[in-house]
Amino acid sequence: MATMTEIAMLHDVSKCTACRGCMVACKQWKNLPADMTPFEGNYQSHEDLSPSTYNLIKMKETYENGNFRWDFLKFQCMHCGIPACAKACPEEALVKQANGVVSFIEDRCVGCGYCETNCTFDVPRIDAVRKKSTKCNLCEDRIANGMVPSCAQTCTADAILFGTREEMTEIAKARVQVLKEQYPNAQLYGVDKNDGIGGTNMMYILTDRPSVFGLPENPKVSTSLTIWKDYAQPAGKFLFGAAAMVVAGALVNNAMIGKKNKGGHDHEQNQ
């Protein structure tokens, strides 16, 4: 089945014109209302993701060496190889699929917000009214039907590409070589599966270092989450078993004391 091969989305920031057609397409397919925000004196439409905005074009304005420039980034769920959200979720509402998508099963979600707190990229947003988490699911319903995600479908600049992870990696590697002539810091993001989050299925071709675009340079699953899920919780489960053994041992001990000891409490020294 086509969905079982690993897929990926690729955002080429060098081609992005920040038309924000992808944001509209996302709202349309997801049937999400518009977020009305005040004008802040810049071109950034919305400051941040919200429970009704899963996809946001970030427009960073930089003035450097007498030159002004914009850095655009399509900001959304990264669909991590090791998704911290799924690790933190106590209800298995976030699931890493074989095709790479981190899907969200809303019926299981109780809105506890552990995904929001623990996400490596600070992506999920809790809808306080519905008490549900929200995030991009890479239009997995469309993927399952052989279509591409609505944002990639609508992109006029070919800045958003979608396909198998293998294809996308090849395109990305070729493109970054070309870009390096003009942008010496040009690099790929999320492609390397050996990074702290096992690579991502939302990958980027960047013209500069990740931090310029507001992305962590060395993304990783947080230490607190590792302590919690990889050490504290298994240790607690082990303790649970150990406690049961102790109780059983105590009962045996009681029976033995009962036999050889009928009353009498001369066990404190009488000095």
Next chain:
Amino acid sequence: MSKISKDRKYVKRFSKPVIVAHWVNALAFIMLYISALPMYTEFFDWMYPLFGGPEVLRTVHRVFAVLFILPIFILLIFDPKSLVAWFKQIFSWKKHDIQFFGAFPKEVLTGHADVPKQDFLNAGEKLNSLLTIACALMLICSGLVMWFPEFFPRGLVMYMYPIHNIGLGLCTAVIIGHIYLSIGHPNSRPSIRGMIKGDVDLEYAKAHHGRWYDELMEEEKKSQKAG
């Protein structure tokens, strides 16, 4: 008023507010523990329907969390004297307290050991109190941050999850020991009467809390002289 009953059989140990505070805390702990299980691991997911679903269970957990914090206020309002006395006891560590632990394993396993005379709280009870307070502080502080994450920085909230988790593990170990030594072990079983009726067998007090017994006798002498 004398702490020892007229027939010289029982001696007053815990006040009414202390007993109420203890059992409110105990009930809250058990309910918090049970409602925590399905959140802790999917192994207990079958318990969700018993509470009316994951959302309701989380509300139940918070209700009992409030009940869990309540006892400290019961004591502060109705019996601050006992609270102060308790704190003085658990932070007083002398030679006889340390020696207690040398004899303790033998005492538990055989029922007979040479234990030096103990205070109102023996060294084991002191340790139990300290560990319980430490665990409760861990659970309450981390729990409040997890309940109201919007008031705290994200980096702090993230660490509260493992702390809550570790607090639960420690607390469970302490509580199992506490329950066994109060109602499980034949030698210490008479002590439970202190937390139910408020008094304990005078002979038990003499055998298990020699120093406290001596103090009681001193007080008796003094009050008799005064009378």
